[in-house]
Amino acid sequence: MTELSLRLAISFVQILAEMSIVMLTVAIMTLAERKVLGWMQDRMGPMEVGPYGILQPLADGVKLFFKEDIVPAGANKAMFALAPMLTMVVSMIGFAVIPFGPDMTLDIGGLTIKPFVVADINIGILYILAIASIGAYGIILGGWSSNSKYSLLGGLRSAAQVISYELNVGLAIVGVLLLSGSLSLVEITEAQAGGFWHWFVWGARPDGFFPIHTQVFAFVVFVIAGVAETNRIPFDLPEAESELVAGFFTEYSGMKFAFFVSAEYASMVLVSCVAASLFLGGWNAPYPGTIFEYIGLEQLAWIEHIVWFAAKVYFFLFMFIWLRATLPRLRYDQLMRFGWKVLLPIALANIIITAVTVYLFPRG
Amino acid sequence: MTFKAWIKTITFYELVVGMRATMSHLLHYKPITMQYPHEKRALPDNYRGMLSLLRYDDGTEKCVGCDLCEAACPSRVIRVVSAEVPGEPTKRYSKEYYMDMTRCLFCGLCVDACPVDALGMTREYEWSVYDKRQLHLNKEQLLAIGDRSFPVREKQLELQHPNVAFFNVAFKHLPQKPD
Numbered sequence: 001m002t003e004l005s006l007r008l009a010i011s012f013v014q015i016l017a018e019m020s021i022v023m024l025t026v027a028i029m030t031l032a033e034r035k036v037l038g039w040m041q042d043r044m045g046p047m048e049v050g051p052y053g054i055l056q057p058l059a060d061g062v063k064l065f066f067k068e069d070i071v072p073a074g075a076n077k078a079m080f081a082l083a084p085m086l087t088m089v090v091s092m093i094g095f096a097v098i099p100f101g102p103d104m105t106l107d108i109g110g111l112t113i114k115p116f117v118v119a120d121i122n123i124g125i126l127y128i129l130a131i132a133s134i135g136a137y138g139i140i141l142g143g144w145s146s147n148s149k150y151s152l153l154g155g156l157r158s159a160a161q162v163i164s165y166e167l168n169v170g171l172a173i174v175g176v177l178l179l180s181g182s183l184s185l186v187e188i189t190e191a192q193a194g195g196f197w198h199w200f201v202w203g204a205r206p207d208g209f210f211p212i213h214t215q216v217f218a219f220v221v222f223v224i225a226g227v228a229e230t231n232r233i234p235f236d237l238p239e240a241e242s243e244l245v246a247g248f249f250t251e252y253s254g255m256k257f258a259f260f261v262s263a264e265y266a267s268m269v270l271v272s273c274v275a276a277s278l279f280l281g282g283w284n285a286p287y288p289g290t291i292f293e294y295i296g297l298e299q300l301a302w303i304e305h306i307v308w309f310a311a312k313v314y315f316f317l318f319m320f321i322w323l324r325a326t327l328p329r330l331r332y333d334q335l336m337r338f339g340w341k342v343l344l345p346i347a348l349a350n351i352i353i354t355a356v357t358v359y360l361f362p363r364g
Numbered sequence: 365m366t367f368k369a370w371i372k373t374i375t376f377y378e379l380v381v382g383m384r385a386t387m388s389h390l391l392h393y394k395p396i397t398m399q400y401p402h403e404k405r406a407l408p409d410n411y412r413g414m415l416s417l418l419r420y421d422d423g424t425e426k427c428v429g430c431d432l433c434e435a436a437c438p439s440r441v442i443r444v445v446s447a448e449v450p451g452e453p454t455k456r457y458s459k460e461y462y463m464d465m466t467r468c469l470f471c472g473l474c475v476d477a478c479p480v481d482a483l484g485m486t487r488e489y490e491w492s493v494y495d496k497r498q499l500h501l502n503k504e505q506l507l508a509i510g511d512r513s514f515p516v517r518e519k520q521l522e523l524q525h526p527n528v529a530f531f532n533v534a535f536k537h538l539p540q541k542p543d
Contacts, residue, residue, distance in 0.1 A: 038395075040386040
């Protein structure tokens, strides 16, 4: 076996593992959303399929798979089929640069691989921003090619919303980049090791505890803009049910619809992963080191790291559901005003303040 | 904007209050859902469900074909075709009896109107069907509903005068059949 084919095989296995983890999380999220939303509204959620409805995602998948695929009359068939694929692919490949676990290396057949990150490229966060903005194309294409007024309105709203809020995401990240001095998510996460006061949301210097470089404003801006970018309530104008039936995927059914829905959930997971990596220390525990190291099991420390990463991601995912259960939808002008006149100045001011504090109090 | 309102705005105070409310519902989870096909609500005693025709304990139909139910029905559910009992010119019965249950609003006026208590309202309510025509019920179907819902039947009073048999429930002073 040549080195190249071994490299390809290892990458393929990694991608497969990562895809299955993400799709499993998406399946869990579709169930968790309905259950938690039900519990918060004094309902039960799905109860019929399996004990307490835990097999509901499976039943949904089977149902959507065997559902008739309806293409509306006058739709652009090629674009209509392309849009869900584009959305799905774009929301899945963003995970390639997310470090799920510690930055350790394995030697397999003379090759050095990193088991917990598929591609540790040095511009990871730029890659994610670029990929996330391609996701808007899928939505616009789906809205335009359906030949339906609701879809088109949903697509247009999505375009305006994603462009406005992506700016805020990008600007909120800049503070973190100033602190870490790197665009690689692995290095950004490693810069936050050693206790929660080193996480960028607290922002102590490596030798101190006082939050001199705090990124809490950037964190809030990032989370709000992330909710807006994934088209979730309270920013779900592209799919506002009471106004636009279902927005850009009004005309979709069957597996294409399933692609759109799972893409939405996957981008939720992606935003949660990025927020956890950038602001909450990624795989780092909120205390220095790991418990496994203290009891002398260094080779198992990665389990604890992965658990902490999963805990942070699921915290964000729970917050998405919690917000949905609580908040009503914003009006369109409120959405735009909030994005441009509130979040953007905060993000810009955060950049300036962070730059000044990093210049005055360098991070060693 | 006062300072207090400003502080509330920048700390998302209203938002936090709402989030706390939903979280308290999650933590004190008491669903008000009734898992319908598995558990059913207890019906009140005067529940007005599916209509049915009743019989006496010897199996004869109570209905005397007087058309009063048809006259009482506000939504014209009932259609009665009355006829003489063959060989007994003083007695009548309903030769045909139809109920279009798609129109019925379960007011119970027909039951009140019936002079011989030949109509009854059962406690059945699961009558959804795929074909609307299945809700157009004839006499046999209505009698069958009555048979399964009212297993204990009223006795026919044989000793009373045939002319007042029409109103056999109200005349308590007339001689009754001994038990």
